[in-house]
Amino acid sequence: MRYASITSRLAGLGSGKWALHIRARQLKASGADVIELTIGEPDVAPDRALLDECRRALHAGRYRYSNGRGEPSVVAALAEKYRRRRSDVTAENVLCFPGTQTALFAVMLGLAEAGQGVLVGDPLYATYEGVIRATGAHPVFVPLKPEFGFHMRAADLEAAVTPECRVLLLNTPHNPTGAVLTAAEIAAIGAVARRHDLWIVCDEVYEQLVFDGTFASPFDDPDLAERTVVVSSISKSHAAPGFRSGWAVGPAEFTGRLLAVSETMLFGQQPFIADMTAYALTHEIDTARQMREAYRRRAGRIVDGLAKAPGVSVLRPEAGMFALIDVAATGLSGEAFAWALLEEEGVAVMPGSSFGEEARDFLRVSLTVPDAAIDEACRRIAALAERCAGRRERRA
Template identity: 75%
Template sequence: MRYASITDRLANLGSEKWAIHAEARRMKAEGQPIIELTIGEPDVPPDATLLDEAVRAMHAGRYRYSNGRGEPSVVSALVRKYAKRRAGVTEENVLCFPGTQTALFAVMLGLVEAGDAVLVGDPLYATYEGVIRATGAAQIAVPLRPEHGFHMKAADLEAAITPQCRAVLLNTPHNPTGAVLTADEIAEIGAVCGKHDLWIVCDEVYEQLIFGAAFASPFDNPDLAERTIVVSSISKSHAAPGFRSGWAVGPAEFCTRLLSVSETMLFGGQPFIADMTAHALDNPIGTAATMRATYKARAARFAEALS
């Protein structure tokens, strides 16, 4: 039988990537003392008010069809969140998705195709190769050097650019290295992107899990506004990965063009999860602060043991 070429491009890039994680879960289920260092899944529960809001919304009938852009409750909350970072953000700059992964897949589908290339810092998060290859585009590695603290350098980015390049996939705070780009570093990277007319797709899912550094984003730089798309979710910040609630925020023209792609893929999300997400974004939930303290203490113990 014949298959579409996407099945070949993504061969061994799906669950096969998580084989060691699945094995760890199997061993844990058997009662073996396993410490998981395989996946960014918080081991603290989400705040009880989030669960209460989801249940309230379901009992209020918030389980019907939604729309491609997102429920008004969460779109408005996202506008408030990002308008604090850069003036002029409206609902036309927002698209909601079930998680950062889906947002990344759709965004890449809207930006690149066969014959194009996407630049990505290496080392990189496990699914980036798949979301790029799915479009037919090639992935070009930009070395994240240990001597630079694994920070992407503008010179390394420019050296990797080819005529086929259409976008740079940034991840800050970075998974797996923990590197957090500074505003100056982002401005230098942005200048290279402007020079070569490249989109910037920035995965900011770890925005609230930073230890001692200041968060910076290309989205907050007005000079990069028309070429930057942010993807994120509540999976890490609110310890709610299973709810699959994420978004993309970018130029209005891009969001309008991608809307039909999103609607074809998803036909909307779950209204009760949207209401829960709006509650998470609009209220002072302490989950991220708890995780920062817990993770910092664990890291210190781990470093001491290794020493």
């Protein structure tokens, strides 16, 4: 039978990147003692008030067709949220989607097509390459170097730009590295975007999980307003990933053009979830603060817990719910170390290679498990690192 070319373009870019996570789930289901540090699944529940609002809306009959742009209450709440960052934002700048991933897919579909390039940092979140290739465009990787804390540098971006590039896909705070771009770094990146007439699509899902300092975004710069689109959701900020409630905010002309794309895909979100989202955006909810404190503390525990492990070095994150561990000095690649860790020690982590070439020597470790599990995982990681060191010594 014949298939559309998108199935070939996306071959190997879906669940294949999560093979270790899938295997770990199989082992756990069979009764194995596995500490799962693979995915960013918040370990706290959504605030009770959000669940109550969702239940209220359901019983009030809020389960009928929605507006293609989004329910008026959540559109208004989003307009107000982003108007606090830039005074010219109105409801015309907002589109609602079921989660950041869907928003990103639709936005990229509206900005890139076959033969064009999308600039993106490497390492990158595991779905980004698929989102880009789904449009027919191709990724143009900008190296994010460990020696610079995996921060994108304007000079590296400038060097990567080619004539066919149309979009820069930016992610700050960054997954998998936890890097947070400063206002100065964003200004320099924005200057490159203006010089080459690039759209900036900024994934800001970890905006409220910055450990120290302030969050900066190209969206907040009026000089970048005409070319910047933000995608985000309540998945991380409110520990509600399963509700699939996200959005895109950008120039009114862009959202007007993208509305037909959005309506063709899904025609709005579920009204009862929209009501819950509007509540989340208009009330003081403590969930993000709780997660920030927990994830910062656990990152510190990993740094301390692996301080004496041979051949292992932890990159302390600046935000988010992950930490990167450099295992190059163990003599194993990140991929080989991760699989050995699962098979020999019962700890599941993501190989850095799932996130790009620049992360091939790293492991990505989730901070979304209790402190005791973090400590035990560190003990097991150190045990494997010790065995690797012993094998190196015997070969020497």
